[in-house]
Amino acid sequence: MSSAIRTEHLSKIYPGSASRTPALADLTLDVPAGRVFGVIGRNGAGKTTFVRIAATQLELTSGRAEVLGYDVMTQARDVRVRIACVPQESRPLYFLNVEEVVYLYLKLRGLDHAEARRRTTEALDELSLTEYRRRPVQRLSGGLRRRTLCAMVLASDADVLFLDEPTTGLDPIARRQVWDAIRRATKEQRTILLTTHYLDEAEALSARLALFERGRLALSGTPEDLRARVRYPFRVTIQGAYSAEELTSYGRLTPIEGGALVFAREPEARELARRALERGQRVSMGPVTLEDIFLEVVGRAIDEETPPAEAEA
Numbered sequence: 455m456s457s458a459i460r461t462e463h464l465s466k467i468y469p470g471s472a473s474r475t476p477a478l479a480d481l482t483l484d485v486p487a488g489r490v491f492g493v494i495g496r497n498g499a500g501k502t503t504f505v506r507i508a509a510t511q512l513e514l515t516s517g518r519a520e521v522l523g524y525d526v527m528t529q530a531r532d533v534r535v536r537i538a539c540v541p542q543e544s545r546p547l548y549f550l551n552v553e554e555v556v557y558l559y560l561k562l563r564g565l566d567h568a569e570a571r572r573r574t575t576e577a578l579d580e581l582s583l584t585e586y587r588r589r590p591v592q593r594l595s596g597g598l599r600r601r602t603l604c605a606m607v608l609a610s611d612a613d614v615l616f617l618d619e620p621t622t623g624l625d626p627i628a629r630r631q632v633w634d635a636i637r638r639a640t641k642e643q644r645t646i647l648l649t650t651h652y653l654d655e656a657e658a659l660s661a662r663l664a665l666f667e668r669g670r671l672a673l674s675g676t677p678e679d680l681r682a683r684v685r686y687p688f689r690v691t692i693q694g695a696y697s698a699e700e701l702t703s704y705g706r707l708t709p710i711e712g713g714a715l716v717f718a719r720e721p722e723a724r725e726l727a728r729r730a731l732e733r734g735q736r737v738s739m740g741p742v743t744l745e746d747i748f749l750e751v752v753g754r755a756i757d758e759e760t761p762p763a764e765a766e767a
């Protein structure tokens with residue numbers, strides 16, 4: 455499978471950053487073409503830095519990065535015509551309306567009038583923006599503005615799309631619309647690099663994932679690869695009273711509301727589920743979620759703040 459994005463020993467230290475702590479450190483990563491690649495990590499993990507370097511908006515400090523075989527530093531023009539990017543912080547041209555801003559973006563990318571019109575109509579429809587098409591962008595809510603940005607990028611003819619937290623601030627329905635549009639875009643064999651701190655989103659959309667922690671690549675691979683890397687790849691929930699001593703013998707026990715959650719290897723998980731069922735307890739068993747994996751690898755939840763002392767280190 456060919457690579458859409460490839461980095462080798464990529465590092466980034468922001469100039470003037472007091473601590474000289476790298477925002478990215480020795481990152482070697484291969485993003486295969488034609489799929490959704492999810493980059494997950496807590497705030498400050500380096501996701502946006504990675505996107506901005508790959509999208510030629512930011513210079514790297516050392517190592518190399520290429521997109522579709524073009525070096526982001528020496529062949530930036532070749533990269534730029536083949537990518538489209540929804541930046542994490544972005545302000546579309548405020549004086550235009552939704553339809554104009556999408557259309558203009560496509561025209562600027564070199565599409566002819568008819569093609570730009572067709573793609574604009576299609577994208578607005580796909581993201582349920584048709585009813586807002588005449589509304590000036592400056593009068594849109596934050597959520598509609600993000601959807602407009604997604605429409606611009608997804609409507610483009612770029613081969614590699616960068617979506618940096620595209621659904622942050624969207625309501626659940628709007629999130630699903632963006633998900634559907636992303637899924638459709640990958641049917642066209644395009645590569646989508648998606649960063650998100652919603653692990654359910656990353657899990658639902660990504661063929662492969664990379665977990666960044668403090669600028670380093672902590673884990674990467676298909677969801678199955680990630681599961682295979684953790685000590686306990688299965689989770690069993692049991693409702694009702696339980697003996698902590700008994701459950702601990704199967705794996706790692708976490709008390710939950712009204713029962714217990716046990717992380718275990720497959721044979722122990724099956725055995726535990728069977729026993730609990732025999733006792734007439736309510737049981738569910740399945741592979742660990744991305745959230746479970748994150749917690750095990752990073753040692754804390756994705757939205758948990760880094761303590762101040764550590765953040766300064």
Ligand SMILES: Nc1ncnc2c1ncn2[C@@H]1O[C@H](COP(=O)(O)OP(=O)(O)O)[C@@H](O)[C@H]1O
Nearest residue numbers: 468471477495496497498499500501502503504
């Ligand atoms: N323009 C900048 N100048 C200095 N430091 C920055 C800048 N942008 C980001 N950083 C730092 O780089 C690290 C990675 O940030 P970022 O890539 O934005 O992470 P994420 O997108 O995962 O939240 C953080 O420690 C952040 O404070």
Ligand SMILES: [Mg+2]
Nearest residue numbers: 501502503542
């Ligand atoms: Mg970010």
